[in-house]
Amino acid sequence: MSTDFTRLTPAERRVAEQLVLGLSNTEIAAGLGISPGTVAGHLGSIARRFHLSARPRRAHAVLASGQVDPPPAPGPAPELTTAETMLLQAITAHDETHEIARAAGIADASVGPHVRDLVEKTGAKNATHLVGLGHAWNLLGTGDRYGHFSDRVGAGGVR
Known part of the structure; x- marks a missing residue:
């Protein structure tokens, strides 16, 4: 579980629950009846x-810490190639494009x-939602708060 330092407040948890759905700040604000600035403050x-x-890393952290449930999966896990799995893992582990590229072995x-x-293949709304779905499909683990992931794969497996 999370340490006290990483434990979300109830308001942060409500925002994080919407974040993992891939919603924008404006969409989260409208859904929760708060201002986009308040959403930005909680995400900050x-x-x-x-x-x-x-x-995407914030979504992974709140999911991996067990403080937020993954979004509902639209169906079984898609079959991902090894390269696609590496990319999914890279976006949960790195903030910068060059770091993601290096970890995924691409330019x-x-x-x-x-x-x-990958977003299109999986039916996700965006990269943040992709991370949420990755958790729903058990493609991403519930490692520590720093975003480490397990080597588990979902029902679709890895080719």
Whole structure:
């Protein structure tokens, strides 16, 4: 579970529950009846608690810490190639494009197109939702607060 330092407040948890659905700050605000600025403040607090900046990493941290449940999976886990699995893991472990590229074994300029392709293949709304679905499908583990992931794969497996 989480340490006291990383334990979310009830308001942060409500925002994080919407974050893992891939919603924008404006969508989260409308759904919770708060301002987009308040949402941004809560997301900033989550970023500081876990020492992360990218939204997909924040989603992974709150899911991996067990403080937020994954979103409902739209179906069984898709079959991902080894390269796709490496990319999914890279976006949970790194904030910067060049770090994601290095971890996934692709060129920096290819990160965006590859992530978009993976989002489309999985039916996710965006990379943050992709991370949420990765947890729902058990493709991503519930490691420690720093975003380490397990070597488990979902029902679809890895080719």
